[in-house]
Amino acid sequence: MSQRPLNVGLIGGGGGAFIVQPHQRAIHFDGTRRVVAAALHPDPKVALEEAANWDYPITGYTNYDEMIEVESKKPIGERVDYVVVVTPNHVHFDPSIKCVRAGIPVFCEKPLTLNLDEAQQLVDAVKEAKIPFGVAHTYLGHWTSRFARFIVTSGLLGEVRWADSRYLQGWLAGRTEDAGVAQAEWRVDPKKSGISCCGGDIGTHALMQLRYITGLDVTKVQANLVTFVDGRLLDDHFTTYCELSNGGKALVRASQIAIGHKNDLGIEVNGTKGTLIWDQEFPEQLKILLPDQPDRTYFRGAVAANDGFLGDLPEELMAEPNIPAGHPEAFHDAYARLHRCFEQDVRAYNDGQPFSCDGSKYANVQDGLNGMNFIQAAVNSSANGSTWVDL
Template sequence: MENNRPLNVGMVGGSSGFITNAHQRAIFMDGTRRVSAAALSSNPEKAMKAASEWPYPIEGYESYDSMLEEELKKPNGERIDYVLIQTPNHAHFDPAKKFIKAGIPVFCEKPLTLNLDESIILSDLVKEKRIPFCVAHTYLGHWTTRLARHIVQSGLLGEIRWVDSCYLQAWMAIRSSNPEFKETTWRLNKNISGISNCGGDIGTHALMQLRYITGLDIDEVSAHLETFFKWNENDEDNLDDHFTAYCKLSNGGKALVRATQIAIGHKNDLRIEVNGAKGSLRWAQEESEKLVVSPLGKPDRTYYRDPNLATDDFLTDLPDELLKENTIPWGHSEGFHDAFARLHRCFETDVRAYQSGTYNETDGSKYATVDDGLIGIHFVEKAVESSRNGHAWVKL
C-alpha cells in the first residue's frame, strides 16, 4: 500500500436509499476508507445535485459511465480504489461488468443480477481478471455469524441434519393501505426486481446465511412462491411476497429456506437454526450479539463476544483472528453498521493486496463472493421453476 492513504470509494446509486447511509458509515468506520466520488442517480441532473448536497465534498458524476471514464484518467492514489454498486437490482450488472473490465474491484449489492446469464458473465470476468468482488450479504459480517460458522464447520454440532433459515418482514402488509404504493417501489416491478421479489430480496439473505454458516449447498429445491397482495390485473406481473423453499442439502440433510413480507409484527427478522447430530445453534439478527448453542446432553449456553471464550470447554480451537477482531470492546453492542464495516474492512484488505500484486482469490470466508451471488440467483430461478411446476423437486 502506498503510504497508508485511505482507500477511495466510488458510489453508484444512493441519492435516497437507506442502504447508502449504512454503507457510508461502514466505509468510514475504520478511518482507512472514504467516499471520494459518486454517480448517485440515473438522472444526470439529480445525480449532480445530490453530489453537491452531499454532507462533505465528493466528486459528482452524471452517470457511472462518466465516473469510470474520468476516474481512469487519474493517477493511482487519486482515482477510486473500489466501486460500491447500490442501485436497484436491474442496474447491478452493467456497472459491475464495466468496472471489473477496467480493473476496478466491485462491492455490489444483492441480489447479484437480474438473471443467471448475467451472473455467469460476471463470475467469468472476475476469474479472468483475478479481481476482488464482494456481494453485500450484510449479515455475514456479524461476529456471532462468524462464531456460528466456526462451531458448525469445526464439527462441534456433528453431521448437520436440519437447517431452518428464514427472513420475516411485514412491510408489504403495512404499506398495502397506501394506494400509491405500487408506483413507489421498484421491488414489485419484475423488470427491475427480477423474477422473484421476496425470494430475491430477502430469501437470498436466508440462503447465504445457511450456506456461510454450514458450508453446505442446496442440491434440490421444492418451492412455493405466493402472492398475497396482487397489485396488477395480469397475474403474471404479480411477484411473490411469500417464499417457501424446502431443500435437500449437499450432505443429505434437509433445510427450509423461507422469506416473507406479509408477517405483521416482524421487522428484519432474519434467523437461523442449525441442527446436528451432536447439538444445535440458534441465531437471530435482531439480537445479533447473542448465539445460543445446545450441545447434546449438556445445558444450553449463550455466547456473546467475550475474551473468555478462549477458555470455553465447548469452543475448541477458537481462531485467534476471531478473538482479536478489531471492533468495539466486548460488552458494547455491535449491530448492522458494524456488520457492514466488517465486510468493507475485509474487502479493503483484498483490494490493497490486489493493488500490490499479492491478491489470491478470496475463499468466501470473509464476505460473499461473486459465485455466492451467482448461487443465490440460481437458487431463486430454480425455486420459481419448481413453484410453477406444481412444487416439483428441481435440481440445482
C-alpha cells in the same frame, strides 16, 4: 507507517435511498476508506445536484459511465480504488461488469443481477480480470455469524442433519407500493426486481446465512412461492425445502407479509451432537443446545476457549471484536466488517499481490451466482407444482 485511505466511489444511492447510508458510514468507519466520488442518480442534473449537496465534499458525475471512464484513466492512488453499487436490481449488472472490465473492484448490493444469464456473465468477467468482487450480504458481517460458522464447520455440532433459515418482514403486507414508497415500488416491479420479489430481496439473505454458517450448498429445491396481496406481480411469501450437499435437509423461507416482523433473519442448525440458534435482531449472542447439559449462550466479546464445548479458537477470529462485551455492535458494524475485509483484498490487488476473495469473510461473485441459481430453481419449482429442481 500508515497507509493512505482507499478512495471509494458510489453508483446509485440518490433520491433518499436507504442502503447508501449504512454503506457510506461503514466505509468511513475505520478511517482507512473514504467516499470521494459518486454517480448518484439516473437523471444527470439530479446526480450533480445531490453530489454538490452531499454531507462532505465529493466529485459528482452525471452517470456511472462517465465515472468509470474518468476514474479508470487515473493512476492508482488518485482514482477510485473500488466502487459500491447501491442501485435497484436491474442496474446491478451493467455498472458492475463495466467496472470489472475497467479494472475497478466492485462491492455490489444483492441480489447479484436481474437474472441468471447476467450473473454468469459477471462471474466469467471477474474470473478473467482476476479482480476483487464482493456481494453485500450484510449479516455475514456480524461477529456471531463468523463464530457460528467456526462452530459448525469445525464439527462441534457433528454432522448437519437439518437447518431452518428464515427472513421475515411485514412491511409489504398491504399495498405499500401504492403509498408512494419508492423502496416498495421497484421491488414489486418485475422489470426492476427480476423474477422474484421476496425471494430475491430477502430469501437470498436466508440462503446465504445457511450456506455461510454451515459451509454446505443447496443441491436440490422444492419451492412454493405465493403472492398474497391482490394485484401484485411477484411473490411476497417464499418457502423452499432443500437438500444439502452433505445429504442433510433445510428450509429456506422468507416472507414480507408477516405483520409484526421487522428484520427477523435467523437460523437454527441441528447437528448429530447439538443445536445452534442465531438471530439477527439479537446479534450479540449465539445459543448452543447440547444433550443432557444446560443451554449455553455466548456473547460477542466474552467468548473463552477450552470451556468444555469450545476447544482452541482461531486467533484471527478472536481479534475481530473491537469493543468489549456489553457495548453492542450492530447493523453498521456488520457492514463495516465487510468493507474492512474487502479493503484488504483491494489493497493486495492494487499492489499486485495475491488476494483471497474466497467467501470466508464476505460473499463473493460466485456466491452471488449461487443465489441467482437458487432463485431461478425456486421459481421453476413453484411454477411446476412444487416439483424438485436440481441446482
